[in-house]
Amino acid sequence: MSCRDCCGCPKFIKSCSIRNESNGDVHVYVSYKKLGSDLGDSEGHQYDVAIPQGETHRVEHRIVKHDLADYNSQIHKIDVTLVNGNQLHVEEPFDGVREIQNDWLFVINDQSIKSLPAEN
Numbered sequence: 001m002s003c004r005d006c007c008g009c010p011k012f013i014k015s016c017s018i019r020n021e022s023n024g025d026v027h028v029y030v031s032y033k034k035l036g037s038d039l040g041d042s043e044g045h046q047y048d049v050a051i052p053q054g055e056t057h058r059v060e061h062r063i064v065k066h067d068l069a070d071y072n073s074q075i076h077k078i079d080v081t082l083v084n085g086n087q088l089h090v091e092e093p094f095d096g097v098r099e100i101q102n103d104w105l106f107v108i109n110d111q112s113i114k115s116l117p118a119e120n
Contacts, residue, residue, distance in 0.1 A: 012074035024083025
């Protein structure tokens with residue numbers, strides 16, 4: 001049995017691409033799960049970016065150092081504000097993620113954020 005067939009394996013996303021297929025520009029907030037030195041921070045680490053209509057933005061993985069260890073931070077949730085002010089939200093567990101993913105794709109449209117395996 002492979003790791004993707006069992007339920008005990010870690011299932012998270014380290015980095016992703018976010019494609020904006022909505023009818024306008026969007027503002028995206030990516031929140032990472034708190035790890036290591038982030039644990040004392042009430043907000044945790046967030047990353048925000050404006051993505052023009054039709055564009056794709058790459059969110060690189062984040063390393064958290066704590067004591068002598070390095071941790072791969074995992075993407076916890078994505079919040080989107082559409083050009084009309086409506087808000088969309090998706091968070092762990094993300095649809096389709098069955099193991100640790102080095103890359104993943106989120107596609108924003110006017111109604112939702114789709115979680116998809118990254119395109120090759």
